[in-house]
Amino acid sequence: MTEQIERHRTAQRRSALSSPMQHLLRFGFLDGSRSLFDYGCGRGDDLRLLSEMKVPATGWDPVFRSDAERQPADIVNLGFVLNVIEDADERRETLKSAFSLARKVLVVSVMLGYQSKREQFATFEDGVRTQRNTFQKYYAQDEFRAYVEKTLGANAIPTAAGICLVFRDAVEEQLFLLARQQVRREWRLLRREPNSEAVAALIQEHREQIDAYWLRALELGRPATPEECPEAQSLMRLVGSWRRVHEWVGRFFSPEEFEAAAIGRQEDLLVYFALSHFGQRRPYSQLPDRLQRDVRFFFDSITKARNAGKRALFATGDSARLEEAAAFCHEELGIGVLNDDHDLTFHQSVLGECLPLIRIYVGCALQLFGDAGSVDLIKVHLQSGKVTFLVYDDFEGAATPRLVERIKVDLPRLRVDFFDYVGEYEPQPLTEDPATFYVR
Structure with missing residues (x-):
């Protein structure tokens, strides 16, 4: 008779938030404005x-x-639960x-693990049985994403x-994805002095409201609407x-900065x-209000916006254009280390700070892997x-940082491979000065 799997033995004690909770915190979901349910909460340390x-x-937890x-x-966490269920249904x-x-x-x-990891244990159902008599279903990153989307x-x-995150609300999903692509820029509020002393006095009297409006316009890259301006x-x-606000306020700030x-x-x-x-994601039938305003101002219509995006995506498949963009980023913008072509x-x-073509190329890889904030360096291969x-x-x-993990994303094959440098593998030292990988 087969010994029954002891799922409860996978529950761990924690003194810090689990990794999925830490990600929710980093993305601003745990600000107290949203309720959370931990499905399979174990011993309740996250709670x-x-x-x-x-x-x-x-x-809730079936044991504890x-x-x-x-x-x-509002938010449901299913943290490292799927791994320990031996019944596929x-x-x-x-x-x-x-x-x-x-x-x-x-x-x-879920727990990720490739062939070398699985070979350490006895095969059981579609996963492995560990020495502690627990079940583990190890996934590859692309397999995990495909499984969630299909289910x-x-x-x-x-x-x-x-x-990974799965949004119930399509508008919330778009707002999250938009925020990931919005570069955080610092604006200096470069002012121009008015010609009239009376106007100067008026501006000084209302300086707080005028500065607040212009800062909002800089963040949007376009005139703000009343709904976007307190x-x-x-x-x-x-x-x-309101039609006169942007033009009037704009007289007293740098047009080049805008x-x-x-x-x-x-x-x-x-x-x-x-x-x-x-990845052929389904088009959204409803756009967030802010995105609708952006589309009207920058592209005229959603059709034109989507077509522009499609052309830009296809351009990443042109290695000559990638080489040109990489050279411009390095030589003109002073970004990173360029290894010829x-x-x-x-x-x-x-x-x-990179050109849009490089950002899109890397963004495709991040859609398969995750978030750039969890890594140190990004290497864009221009030919492969x-x-x-x-x-x-x-x-x-560190004086000489050592490589501990390498994640390679193969875009044509939509494949993600993880390589670590622990245990029997000697961590590789970084031979270049870390400062060279920023902006000169």
């Missing part, structure tokens, strides 16, 4: 920590909290059940190795009508629409259709 953070959170109610919430139904409770988003996480019939958005009513009283803001925002949107075509390597923090993400032990602090 305790979330309670200390004033996040409204509840949870079996009496709790499984209830809907139960595993699939558990995923569906968790998604049915999510009003806004489901975060799913739920919804987009799965990887945010890290073995972690100071709308006071500015309309000052100028006479032009740069408009170009930057249009580039962000181009990257967004290009990546929306990658083979590859461009740079720190993840300067991705937003690949992107490599490199993680070092202490990139900014």
Whole structure:
């Protein structure tokens, strides 16, 4: 008789938030404005920590909290649960059940492991039986994403190795994806002095509202609408009508800075629409209000916006154009290290400063792998259709950082491979000065 699998032995004690919870925190989901349900919460350490953070959170576990109610919430976490269910039908139904409770988003996480990992244990069902008599279903990253999307019939958005978000609300999904492509730019509010002393006095009297409006316009890269500006009513009283606000306020600031803001925002949107075509994602029938305003201002229509994105995406398949973009990024913008026409390597923090073509190319790889914030260096292979993400032990602090993980994304094959440098593999030292991978 086969010994029964002991699922409860996989539950772990934690003194810090689990990795999926940490990702939710980094993306701003745990600000206390959304409720959370932890589906398969184990011993409840995440719940305790979330309670200390004033996040409204509840949870259920078949062993440790079996009496709790499984209830809907804005966010549902299914953290490392699918791995330990040995019955494939139960595993699939558990995923569906968790998604049915999510009003806004489901975060799913699993253990990744490739052939070498699986060979360490005895095969059991479609996974392995560990020495502790637990079951583990190890996934490959691309396999995990495909499984979630097929089971739920919804987009799965990887945010890290073995972690993805599935949005219930299409508008929320678009806002999340838009935010990922919006570069955080610092604006200086370059002012121009008015000719009239009376106007100068008027501006000084209303400086706070005027500066706030112009900063908002710079963030948007276009004139703000009343809905996007808390100071709308006071500015309309000052100028006479909303149509005059932008033109009037703009007289007292640098037009060059606003032009740069408009170009930057249009580039962000181009990257967004290009990546929306990658992987043949379903088109959205409803756009967020802000995106509708962006489309009208920068592209005239959603059809033109999508077509522009499609052309930009197809351009990444032209190695000559990639080489040209990489050379411009390195030589004109001072970004990273260029290895002839083979590859461009740079720190993840300067991705937003690259030309849109490079951002789209890397963005395609991130759609398969996760979030650039979890790596140190990005290597863009200009000939092979690949992107490599490199993680070092202490990139900014160590005198000679050592490579601990390499993630290679093969775009033509839609494949993600992970390589670590621990145990029997000697970590490789970084031979270049880390400063060379930023902007000169």
